[in-house]
Amino acid sequence: MDIGQKIRDLRIRKNLTQEELGERTDLSKGYISQLEHNQSSPSMETFFDILNVLGQTPADFFNDAAPSQLVYRQADQTVYDDDEKGYSLRWLVPESNENEMEPVLITFEPDGTFKTFEPSPAETFIYVVSGQISLQLGEDEYIAKRGETIYFHATKQHQIHNHSTGKSVCILVATASYL
Template sequence: MDIGTKLKSLRTQNGLTQQELADRAELTKGFISQVERNLTSPSISTLADILQCLGSSLQEFFTDDTPEQIVFREEDYFLKDDPELGHQIEWLVPNAQKNQMEPIRMTLAPRGRSCIESPHVGEEMGYVLEGNILLTLGKKTYRVQKGETFYFPANQEHWLEAGKWGATILWISSPPNF
């Protein structure tokens, strides 16, 4: 089996660049490139991590006929911490890159913020589960509190910031952008 070619195919099917996959898997772009060109082989645990980021598993990767997963549980979620910005992202549907939308649960530390998202085609929707946030959309800032929803076309730079108590947000991007 040509692991590198199959990984590259899976990555491109999910609409990810090598850098995006590397960021999600906490690896380097160079390593992903070497794996895809079969210049190096990942360990089983590293391959499992890469596949999880691509919404797959070792079993699915090495099996040609796998049924589609409908229900996702906590053990299926992919988690990424960014202590520098003060946020944690949980991809609630690990294979969402190949879907029409991508839901995440973002937890912002007190005064933490999301990455600044560049303008892109699509829409963003979020629901504040805990705390309150400031949503910056272009040159305007909006306060969104627990139990409130935001929704906008993603054609302007945008990001979220938490108040002094932190916040948890269900955030959905269409098409997938996280």
């Protein structure tokens, strides 16, 4: 196991610079760099301080479990059809609601409407694969057609629906527990 590389990966995942990690652990940026390049070894106390700032337990840090799944086949995906509202929702990554991002494929029938969402801290990205999608964000409406994207912070009540006379398909990726 490359301890320095693992510290570096965790630091980057926490969106910290070497200097910020050093400040939070009373270490210098240079020392953090030496640790990440395996040019120095920390004391146990220093190592535990670093892990604490990085949100890791020693058991988690040294767990060499098999890498998580990276490729998800269609058979891994889950589909939910709402005939009443006229849409089909396909979770592209199983259990993605436990991750920071949740990607789904939504197929809308003509006049199909997805549920209404209350304001939240989520960020949402929508890519229109075919047709046209309308986003009602608070009092404003935004329309995107095939090949266009919508990106917004979900700070207002919002809802998406099919804005074309035929079927529309979009890929939606949201942070937090959006869906």
